[in-house]
Amino acid sequence: MEITRPRTLTDARRPVLWWDRGRWRRSVDALAGRGMAAVTLAACALVIVIGAALLVRAWPVLSTRSPGALIWSQTWHPTQGAFGFAPFIAGSLIVTLLAMVLAVPAALFSALYLAEYARMRSAIKPLIDLLASIPSVVYGLWGVLFIVPLIRTTIGPWADRTLGHALPLFANRNPTGYGVLAGGIVLAIMVYPIIVAVTDEVLRSVPQGMREASLALGATEWETTKYVTVRKALPGIVAAVVLGFSRAFGETLAVLMVVGNVAQMPGSLFDAATPLPALIANNYGEMMSIPMFDAALMAAALMLLVVVLLFNAAARLMLARLQTESAA
């Protein structure tokens, strides 16, 4: 097939091959584009599909009980049809909040050091990322090997002796070591790397000119960090913490392995508890054999989804606003 070169511009418009290669390419382009758009749309719609599917499965329980009854009731007797989620919601909240209390200060200080002061940053940052890639079950195993015995033999008795009389929060009625504190500690370690990573990125996005301006006025490096850098990065730091909370709330296996798995309202740090993800994971075997049990567990999954979605969306919007602000 001979290809004749067009001599003028008008010639170029005429097809020079027996089929118009240009139109072919454009059609492929458009078709592929539409296909990819479809895939993208499907993926984006996934959130809604997941929510809808869970809602449908949970409907038998959700439609026959008021939201208030589900959230506040502490009675959990699946065989009798009593599905009060309060113990599990409380378990999730307490373990997650404890993890945040333990992780956030350490993570923020670490991120500050990493972003503003560290000279060996390129060696240390990968190690933090390594913490993030350790699978959940290994954290759980380590928790069982190390943290639980520590609580059982040392921390538990000590807290009971010293603080337990004054503050019921620290009273130790559970000698096994498996409980909220173990879950909180393990979860804190798991959530630390993500808070560090996001905070680090946010701090590095603060323009250097601001730091130099502060230093040029005679401020020390710490004063610059305290009054200028952190101030500018604050929305991003808050977003990092919110993201961490969201991750911690949904963590399943590591917490399950150390938290004791008793369906009760935890009254102290040393009590056993069952966060929402553990509830689902523990009972999936029996879920089909008791009526409405599967709907209840799907309702728990739906609750998880809603909480995580809200927190995540809030954090992302905060981060996005920080980005548009610094671009302005």
Next chain:
Amino acid sequence: MNRQRRRHLEQRVFTTIMRLSLFLALGVLGLILVTVVRKGLGALSWNMLTQSSTGGYYLGSDEGGILNAILGSLYLAAGATALALAAGVPVVIYLHAYLGRSRLADLIRLAFDVLWGIPSIVYGAFAFTLMLLAGMRASLLGGILTLALVVLPILVRAMDEVVRLVPSELRESTLALGTTRLEMARILLRQTLPGLATAALLAFGRAIGDAAAVLFTAGYTDHMPDSLGRPVASLPLAIFFQLSSPFPAVQARAYASALVLTALILAISLLARLSMRALSKHVVR
């Protein structure tokens, strides 16, 4: 003390606090790794790696191994990564070659960020729902599909970051030659191949370690993985079940399994990091 000294003391105090917190974290990392290695090495044997388990997963005797779980995890992760790539690459192409900078692109990225945050147990519950509807039982296929869902947002985000780094001049000059968007996408992909490979490795590593998603959907078995329609063992669940066993001998094997899993993941992370650096030498800057 005078003002100057107070300011500098404050700086020294807080710098020390910062260093300590980092030290603490790294110390914990070291502690975890050392514990896993020490306990695991003690229970590890050649048998464990090369044989499948015998005698039921709760009451496993001293013979047998975790080969079924190792292979199962590898198949699950490979299948999930392949599926996620098949869905994720079109998304990234669409975002970068067809949409460029636009509000729609930002919304799509937000949607994927939201998906990224969904805990894997929710994906597991969702997939289980669908599987019941479709009459599927817990199987390798179910596990692959679920893990693909979990891993898709991670993959898309990682690939997106990589393609974003391509300077816009490359894109513009290609388009100026009269290429279609699809053809430009091919060039983009070729340019970013190292980064995409790293992203895929990251996703693979994540898929191997996830337990909550496969709990409902892949089941567990002592047999070697042989078909898509049968349940399959996985390393994280192997560890979990072994640890829950009442027999100390079986519990000890949990440590060994954990060592294998951790070693696998560390190897993949290292590979990902090295590949990013090595293959980047050939890209246009």
Next chain:
Amino acid sequence: MAQRSAHMVVSDLNVWYGDQHALKNISVDIPRRQITAIVGPSGCGKSTLLKSLNRLAEIGGARISGRVLLDGVDIYDPAIDVTSIRARVGLLAQKPCPLPLSIYDNVAYGPRIHGLGIGRLDDLVRAYLQAAELWDEVKDRLKAPATGLSLGQQQRLCLARALAVQPEILLCDESTSALDPISARAVEDLLSGLKRDYTVVVVTHDLAQARRLGDHVIFLWLGELVEQGPAARVFAQPAQARTQAYLAGEIG
């Protein structure tokens, strides 16, 4: 010309950024209560020299040898507190960089840190905003974020902020080049008025500006000192051929 001791004396200053030798054996004088203009083509080390005068260069990872004497005291002496040096030698950067605080807090930032003017911060802020000719424009919105100001206003705010720590010397790193011509002129007029009370050092790539402002001139080329002296002499009868060529626009 009256002999006054120089405010700052730089001797044998060498600055390296990694392997790059940015400044080579610079020895210059900064005369008191005058505007010294540092000129030269881009990349010749003007900003580096400027930032060596208030020890800001080391923030960017520079290695420095040599001495910089401020009223006879070497500012690089390890026994001296860096923050007190920077309080005496202020900097106005090229890109206006307001701190993420209100207008009031921007100006008050330096005094608060150093403990100046406790109890009369309001007067202090007002005085320096007036000195920067910004007071009338912002007096009703002192608590508003500084980022809401126009670029020219922001630079004047940065000037007020720099003056509020009551430095002896003000360094200006191409402080008007990021501004539109009207704002640039306004800031330039402010700088030229400052020399009654402050020693000013200005880095500029704009020779016309150097001619307008400079009492004393330092000409750098590729990290080396070519010529320094009173502006009248250097601009009219440069001693070096290279200076002549640069002034004529033939090089750089």
